[in-house]
Amino acid sequence: MTPDQNRETDERILEMLHESDLEDDAALAASLRDLRALGQQEAPEPSAELAALLTPGVSSLERKRWSRRHRTAVVSVAVVGAMGLGAGAVAAANPDFRDSVSKTVSVLLRPSAEQSQPPAVKAPASHEPSAIPAVPGTGSQLPVPAPTATAESRGSAAAPGAAVERPKQLPAPASPTATPTEPGKSSSVPGRIPGGDQLPAIPLPPRPSLPVVLPQPVPGGK
Amino acid sequence: MAVQLTDGELSAALAGDPSGFSAVYATTAPAVLGYFRARGADDAEALTQDVFVDILPKLGSVTGGEKGLRTFIFSVAHARLVDHHRRRERTPQLSEYDPLGDSRVSSSAEDQALESLGAGVTDMLHQLNDEQREVIVLRIVADLAIEQVAEIMGKSTGAIKQLQRRGLLALRELVTAKDYSSS
Numbered sequence: 536m537t538p539d540q541n542r543e544t545d546e547r548i549l550e551m552l553h554e555s556d557l558e559d560d561a562a563l564a565a566s567l568r569d570l571r572a573l574g575q576q577e578a579p580e581p582s583a584e585l586a587a588l589l590t591p592g593v594s595s596l597e598r599k600r601w602s603r604r605h606r607t608a609v610v611s612v613a614v615v616g617a618m619g620l621g622a623g624a625v626a627a628a629n630p631d632f633r634d635s636v637s638k639t640v641s642v643l644l645r646p647s648a649e650q651s652q653p654p655a656v657k658a659p660a661s662h663e664p665s666a667i668p669a670v671p672g673t674g675s676q677l678p679v680p681a682p683t684a685t686a687e688s689r690g691s692a693a694a695p696g697a698a699v700e701r702p703k704q705l706p707a708p709a710s711p712t713a714t715p716t717e718p719g720k721s722s723s724v725p726g727r728i729p730g731g732d733q734l735p736a737i738p739l740p741p742r743p744s745l746p747v748v749l750p751q752p753v754p755g756g757k
Numbered sequence: 758m759a760v761q762l763t764d765g766e767l768s769a770a771l772a773g774d775p776s777g778f779s780a781v782y783a784t785t786a787p788a789v790l791g792y793f794r795a796r797g798a799d800d801a802e803a804l805t806q807d808v809f810v811d812i813l814p815k816l817g818s819v820t821g822g823e824k825g826l827r828t829f830i831f832s833v834a835h836a837r838l839v840d841h842h843r844r845r846e847r848t849p850q851l852s853e854y855d856p857l858g859d860s861r862v863s864s865s866a867e868d869q870a871l872e873s874l875g876a877g878v879t880d881m882l883h884q885l886n887d888e889q890r891e892v893i894v895l896r897i898v899a900d901l902a903i904e905q906v907a908e909i910m911g912k913s914t915g916a917i918k919q920l921q922r923r924g925l926l927a928l929r930e931l932v933t934a935k936d937y938s939s940s
Contacts (some may be wrong), residue, residue, distance in 0.1 A: 543900075547896070547897070547900060548897070549895055551925065552925070554903075554918060555918075555925045556922075557925055557926070557927070557929060558930055559812075562929075562933065563925065563928060563932050567878075567897055569877070569878045570878045570882070570893070571898065573792075573794055573879070573898050574787055574790035574792065574795075574797050574900070575787055575788075575791070576787050576790065576791060577902055578782060578783055578786065578788065578790065579805055579806065580785050581809075582803075582810075584810055585782075585809055585813075588775070588778060588809070588814070589778050589811045589812060589813070590775070591774075591775040591776045591841050599859055612869045621797040625927035666768050724920045725792045
């Protein structure tokens with residue numbers, strides 16, 4: 536160890552001891568000097584990889600190995616990029632291509648627009664049943680909507696709303712008491728009156744067929 | 758013996774010029790090797806070479822002159838040591854059973870007192886807290902200032918001062934006990 540290094544070592548150790556208020560401890564300072572000697576030995580002999588790095592003019596093969604390993608990926612990315620640029624240039628230069636693309640896009644968008652329309656048509660029909668339950672919601676006035684059908688065209692409009700469940704109530708109606716509540720709903724109903732009259736006739740046949748099927752398994756079980 | 762790094766060598770190394778790498782290795786490798794040995798690494802020389810293989814290609818991005826260079830090198834060494842200890846904790850240590858090396862048989866106070874007579878400074882360091890040991894080794898062996906140690910360990914300078922003070926106090930007790938037992 537050179538005198539300069541000895542002096543620097545002592546300065547560093549004394550600085551540390553002073554920072555910790557232990558500057559008077561000579562035994563501790565001696566131990567720290569021994570510890571300091573661990574970092575003042577010879578440098579280890581460099582390995583082959585390290586020696587190559589320490590030698591000027593010797594370039595690392597790591598970059599070349601990396602480029603060779605990833606050559607396929609780099610080339611494929613370049614080809615895809617070039618094809619994308621070419622397709623973009625063609626699209627920009629040819630107006631027919633743009634027209635065909637716009638038509639294709641419009642065709643693709645049409646079905647979705649059409650699909651959105653049918654629900655809009657059926658929507659009023661779906662609203663009718665909700666409007667009809669509102670009438671029974673008034674309480675025991677279930678028979679009340681039926682009388683409207685007998686009164687005028689409005690009464691027939693109320694029938695389709697309750698088409699599935701209240702075909703039998705049509706003959707029964709006789710109470711005209713519900714007439715004040717119906718006028719508000721009658722305006723939307725009349726257009727569907729005919730359809731509502733036909734629907735109740737259809738569900739009737741399947742009901743009788745069920746009792747016919749039930750008796751058959753009974754004898755079979757015996 | 759370690760030599761001083763000249764300004765030309767330092768600027769060449771920090772510019773990424775391989776001509777300055779040898780000087781950086783010659784001046785700093787002994788401290789890095791001493792750091793690994795003081796921390797009880799199994800293969801200190803291999804770790805030292807790994808550190809320089811890692812840092813030499815990156816010297817072009819280092820700023821702060823010689824101080825910044827030294828901080829950068831020991832930051833990498835500190836990270837390597839942490840990885841080394843974690844790896845050693847995970848992998849079981851396989852070795853043949855040696856009755857003479859089994860410390861469990863020497864549990865008497867007399868044997869412990871005899872062992873402490875031959876204990877060097879590194880053995881005493883191993884009885885310190887890990888962070889206290891790291892601070893003392895970085896300051897003494899690596900010759901770093903408190904600010905550099907704080908940067909490497911990711912702590913404040915106040916915390917490093919506190920660790921250093923507690924570590925030195927613990928070390929003083931060990932040194933005093935050793936002197937008392939040897940006298």
